[in-house]
Amino acid sequence: MTSLCCKVGTLNLRNPIIMASGTFAFGAPYAKLYPLDSLGGISTKGLTVEPRTGNRGTRLIETASGLMNSIGLENPGLSHFLQFELDRMCQYDTAIIVNLGGGSLEEYEKGASMLQQAAATRAAEGKRGIDMVELNISCPNVKQGGMQFGLHTEKAREAVRIVRRITDLPLMIKLSPNAYDLTGMAAMCEEEGADAISLVNTFLAMSVDLKSRRSSFQQTYAGLSGPAIKPIALRMVHQVCRSTSLPVVGMGGITTAQDVLEFIMVGASAVQIGTGNFMNPRTGASLAGEVTQLMKKERIESLEEIRGVI
Amino acid sequence: MQAVVVNNEPLMEGIYRLTLEGRHGGKAGQFYMLRCWDSFPLLSRPISIHDLSEDSITFLYRVHGGGTELLSKLLPGNSLTLEGPYGNGFPSPQGRTALVGGGMGIAPLLLAAKEMPEADVYLGYSGEAFAESSFRSIRSSGGLTIISGGTILDSLEPHRYDTIMTCGPVPMMEELARRCAGSGASLYVSVEKRMACGIGACNGCAVETPSGIKKACVDGPVFPVEEVNFHDLALL
Ligand SMILES: Cc1cc2nc3c(=O)[nH]c(=O)nc-3n(C[C@H](O)[C@H](O)[C@H](O)COP(=O)(O)OP(=O)(O)OC[C@H]3O[C@@H](n4cnc5c(N)ncnc54)[C@H](O)[C@@H]3O)c2cc1C
Ligand SMILES: Cc1cc2nc3c(=O)[nH]c(=O)nc-3n(C[C@H](O)[C@H](O)[C@H](O)COP(=O)(O)O)c2cc1C
Ligand code: FES
Numbered sequence: 001m002t003s004l005c006c007k008v009g010t011l012n013l014r015n016p017i018i019m020a021s022g023t024f025a026f027g028a029p030y031a032k033l034y035p036l037d038s039l040g041g042i043s044t045k046g047l048t049v050e051p052r053t054g055n056r057g058t059r060l061i062e063t064a065s066g067l068m069n070s071i072g073l074e075n076p077g078l079s080h081f082l083q084f085e086l087d088r089m090c091q092y093d094t095a096i097i098v099n100l101g102g103g104s105l106e107e108y109e110k111g112a113s114m115l116q117q118a119a120a121t122r123a124a125e126g127k128r129g130i131d132m133v134e135l136n137i138s139c140p141n142v143k144q145g146g147m148q149f150g151l152h153t154e155k156a157r158e159a160v161r162i163v164r165r166i167t168d169l170p171l172m173i174k175l176s177p178n179a180y181d182l183t184g185m186a187a188m189c190e191e192e193g194a195d196a197i198s199l200v201n202t203f204l205a206m207s208v209d210l211k212s213r214r215s216s217f218q219q220t221y222a223g224l225s226g227p228a229i230k231p232i233a234l235r236m237v238h239q240v241c242r243s244t245s246l247p248v249v250g251m252g253g254i255t256t257a258q259d260v261l262e263f264i265m266v267g268a269s270a271v272q273i274g275t276g277n278f279m280n281p282r283t284g285a286s287l288a289g290e291v292t293q294l295m296k297k298e299r300i301e302s303l304e305e306i307r308g309v310i
Numbered sequence: 311m312q313a314v315v316v317n318n319e320p321l322m323e324g325i326y327r328l329t330l331e332g333r334h335g336g337k338a339g340q341f342y343m344l345r346c347w348d349s350f351p352l353l354s355r356p357i358s359i360h361d362l363s364e365d366s367i368t369f370l371y372r373v374h375g376g377g378t379e380l381l382s383k384l385l386p387g388n389s390l391t392l393e394g395p396y397g398n399g400f401p402s403p404q405g406r407t408a409l410v411g412g413g414m415g416i417a418p419l420l421l422a423a424k425e426m427p428e429a430d431v432y433l434g435y436s437g438e439a440f441a442e443s444s445f446r447s448i449r450s451s452g453g454l455t456i457i458s459g460g461t462i463l464d465s466l467e468p469h470r471y472d473t474i475m476t477c478g479p480v481p482m483m484e485e486l487a488r489r490c491a492g493s494g495a496s497l498y499v500s501v502e503k504r505m506a507c508g509i510g511a512c513n514g515c516a517v518e519t520p521s522g523i524k525k526a527c528v529d530g531p532v533f534p535v536e537e538v539n540f541h542d543l544a545l546l
Pocket of ligand 2: 020021022023045046047067069071073099136139174200201202224225226227229251252253254272273274275276512514
């Protein structure tokens with residue numbers, strides 16, 4: 001029997017398929033299409049302390065093999081999430097990863113303590129809680145902070161340090177591919193006591209509207225995702241995996257079983273699927289099975305056998 | 311879900327009527343996400359339900375760019391993928407009702423006209439009319455006004471209606487909203503936004519409303535006019 005079980009630090013996953021932040025909401029839209037128990041995990045939409053209305057104007061532009069988005073971290077806020085969404089998510093038998101965004105150190109600090117407190121309260125009530133926090137220091141679409149933290153290692157360090165100090169929940173840091181020194185970032189995460197790293201977030205990109213002679217996006221730049229970025233994402237995951245002993249969750253343009261195994265081969269412990277959900281909303285229902293089939297065909301007995309072979 | 315093409319007929323230059331086999335769900339104003347290609351273009355295309363029967367579903371679309379161009383190449387017997395029905399659809403009619411369509415915006419109104427047999431139907435085309443014969447066949451005894459090459463709005467007296475539902479170009483709907491103001495008629499508009507998921511997962515289809523940001527794909531595409539900001543709608 002081919003097993004897809006895997007671990008990201010102390011977190012055990014049924015399979016390496018995690019749904020990426022911002023493409024899966026809090027699971028509910030997809031739960032209508034298929035049972036989410038087939039997933040390794042779900043990373044929530046990026047959450048901030050206060051609700052955010054997101055960016056105005058065009059938010060999506062398709063490119064050759066890619067998708068640009070400028071959502072701007074629209075989200076209902078952490079209190080709403082903890083009060084109304086988390087219980088529902090906990091009904092899905094899959095790992096719950098809370099993606100925490102922010103615009104300032106204070107906001108990251110406040111957000112982390114809200115999560116820490118909620119986890120403690122739930123534990124006391126004997127309820128399932130938050131399996132992991134994914135700290136998003138890499139959102140390219142908000143003016144204040146967001147990716148600013150993700151570009152400079154020392155700026156990022158402050159955010160990671162403060163969140164680590166506050167929470168003992170498993171902590172994964174989501175890196176930006178736009179970071180000036182990616183392996184330096186990874187080393188910093190390790191030094192600051194993070195439990196895992198995920199990458200890549202979207203690449204800073206641009207689209208021009210000829211008629212108006214302006215950028216298609218009000219924020220000028222937007223984040224590029226999807227198959228267009230896969231080869232670069234794969235290279236970056238490879239570099240980070242070789243430079244750190246932390247487990248790495250790889251993503252960027254994954255849509256097929258072959259893509260999943262490629263990321264595992266460059267060293268990823270697990271993977272995330274973002275834009276792939278838009279190409280086929282049922283991707284999560286079939287991908288794990290397709291990975292198993294491909295492994296059989298390639299005579300791969302376990303993910304360990306191929307993890308990091310390159 | 312896969313469905314087989316029964317027919318994909320050009321009604322005029324760049325306008326097609328696509329009929330698929332099978333019993334599909336939905337009501338007027340709802341839409342499906344369609345694709346007849348494998349990976350690229352990346353996203354499926356939102357298209358309104360034009361008509362439904364026991365054993366078929368019909369869409370009416372204009373070739374706009376790459377995706378609809380691929381749809382237009384479909385032949386009988388080919389299959390395509392559709393997900394839906396999505397969105398809220400038109401509300402149930404209250405009192406005297408008018409359905410007002412402009413250009414491609416007539417697409418969702420055929421099923422609406424069937425579901426609301428008492429409603430008067432107004433169709434406006436900037437050029438030659440298309441698909442109007444389908445409307446004529448269900449409004450043979452009146453209640454149908456068609457204008458080609460002019461504005462349909464001059465034919466409509468909003469104060470004669472309690473409810474008006476519209477789908478069409480933003481400037482037309484905005485002008486209609488102006489004319490409806492103070493007429494006593496409640497106006498509902500069907501909006502278009504770019505969509506990645508169609509199911510409320512990506513926040514791509516945001517609509518600015520006085521009660522906060524809403525999603526065109528699940529809270530819409532039909533909104534009471536008080537909820538929409540035409541300036542925001544113009545920014546696709
Ligand atoms: C709820 C809803 C119902 C619709 N119903 C119909 C219909 O019944 N008949 C019809 O002809 N058209 C309809 N449209 C518009 C139709 O979705 C677009 O014309 C189509 O997506 C264009 O795709 P393309 O690849 O041909 O064009 P491109 O310009 O190449 O598309 C590029 C991207 O922009 C998006 N896009 C471009 N124009 C629109 C638009 N007007 N609305 C939303 N997304 C757009 C595309 O989906 C794609 O992701 C509807 C749109 C919505 C939101
Ligand atoms: C519409 C959209 C919204 C996103 N929102 C978030 C977010 O809130 N937080 C975050 O960390 N990443 C967000 N991302 C980035 C994805 O989680 C992922 O890192 C990126 O899209 C690359 O993976 P992909 O190519 O599989 O989509 C978003 C991506 C998209 C397309
Ligand atoms: S299209 Fe994704 S939320 Fe509406």
